[in-house]
Amino acid sequence: MALVSAKEMLNKARDGHYAVGAININNLEWTKAILETAQAENSPIMLGVSEGAVKYMGGFHVVTDMVKAVVKDLGITVPVALHLDHGSFEGCKKAIAAGFTSVMFDGSHSPLEENLAQTREIVALAHANGVSVEAEVGTIGGEEDGVVGTGELADPQECKLLSETGIDFLAAGIGNIHGKYPENWAGLSFDRLEEVKEAANGLPLVLHGGSGIPEDQIKKAINLGVAKINVNTELQLAFAAATRKYIEEGKDLEGKGFDPRKLLNPGFKAMQETVKEKIAMFGSANKA
Ligand code: 13P
Numbered sequence: 296m297a298l299v300s301a302k303e304m305l306n307k308a309r310d311g312h313y314a315v316g317a318i319n320i321n322n323l324e325w326t327k328a329i330l331e332t333a334q335a336e337n338s339p340i341m342l343g344v345s346e347g348a349v350k351y352m353g354g355f356h357v358v359t360d361m362v363k364a365v366v367k368d369l370g371i372t373v374p375v376a377l378h379l380d381h382g383s384f385e386g387c388k389k390a391i392a393a394g395f396t397s398v399m400f401d402g403s404h405s406p407l408e409e410n411l412a413q414t415r416e417i418v419a420l421a422h423a424n425g426v427s428v429e430a431e432v433g434t435i436g437g438e439e440d441g442v443v444g445t446g447e448l449a450d451p452q453e454c455k456l457l458s459e460t461g462i463d464f465l466a467a468g469i470g471n472i473h474g475k476y477p478e479n480w481a482g483l484s485f486d487r488l489e490e491v492k493e494a495a496n497g498l499p500l501v502l503h504g505g506s507g508i509p510e511d512q513i514k515k516a517i518n519l520g521v522a523k524i525n526v527n528t529e530l531q532l533a534f535a536a537a538t539r540k541y542i543e544e545g546k547d548l549e550g551k552g553f554d555p556r557k558l559l560n561p562g563f564k565a566m567q568e569t570v571k572e573k574i575a576m577f578g579s580a581n582k583a
Contacts, residue, residue, distance in 0.1 A: 298363065300427040301376035301397040301523070302463045304339040305499040308522040313578030314502075314513075317341035317378055318570060319527035320358075321348050324534075324559055326365050328566040334371050336571060338579040341397065343380035343525055355393035363394070373583035376427070380525065387417045391424050399429040399466065407453055411460055418461040429501055429523075430457050433468030446472040446504065448487045451494040458496045464523060466501035467491045469516075473504045474528050483512050485519060492520040499523060506532075510576055517578065526573055533569045534562035 301315070308315050320326045320342050333340035344358055352358050362377050378397035379390040387398040400417040402410030414430045421428045433449030449467035458465055469491065470484040483502075492500060499522035505513075506529035513524065541561045546552045574580050 302427040309499040319343040332570040339374040359394040431466040455494040471504040533565040537561035537565035
């Protein structure tokens with residue numbers, strides 16, 4: 296199946312009260328692990344790619360061609376959207392030109408008027424190419440802010456204005472944080488999520504920082520309109536832990552254990568397990 300825009304899959308998820316995972320990729324192992332698992336679980340899926348990951352893999356065309364080739368050669372039939380995560384203005388344009396089917400324009404660090412104007416421009420270009428658009432209000436903190444017990448809360452009025460730019464889904468800070476959650480994390484603000492939902496003109500909502508949020512909070516967020524959940528760190532941790540175990544057990548020193556197809560396999564399987572857990576938690580199995 297050809298790559299698809301995320302608009303339809305997220306509207307369906309919002310209406311059906313489940314969420315689609317947007318899982319970040321770094322290379323071929325990540326791509327195969329996520330797509331094979333989504334196929335096995337008969338789940339729609341989004342592959343998130345940060346601009347840093349694009350650079351790491353060699354460029355936008357490398358990513359697009361790799362993902363398309365995996366979909367084709369592995370016979371992936373579930374809906375797959377290739378999504379630029381936290382894209383810059385120029386990055387979104389390059390992603391659209393290279394065949395990404397969804398982009399997040401992250402203007403959350405710019406003054407609101409500029410964010411709105413640039414979002415409108417990206418929406419026009421993206422929609423002319425059949426590409427879906429996510430935009431963000433309220434920056435989402437990172438673990439370097441670990442001393443702070445909560446992430447930022449988006450301003451509902453700003454959410455309303457951004458939702459009127461023609462975007463297809465909206466990311467809003469509700470106390471979520473990228474990376475590992477600090478010990479003193481206050482949890483998601485469901486009061487703010489309800490206000491954001493009210494303001495967002497019915498758009499599907501996006502929850503960033505999906506790694507490590509307890510299941511009850513994930514389920515509650517989905518019930519309140521979250522239809523896309525981003526996960527990155529948890530796969531990285533799963534891969535690193537399994538690879539560390541393999542090496543610490545000296546397996547790379549046994550026979551041809553140094554062969555990357557063997558060395559990377561425990562991490563690959565650990566990522567598949569993590570994706571399977573997320574699909575079950577988000578309720579997207581058998582929704583393809
Ligand atoms: P985590 O790394 O916390 O899962 O966040 C992922 C994310 O939100 C990507 O945009």
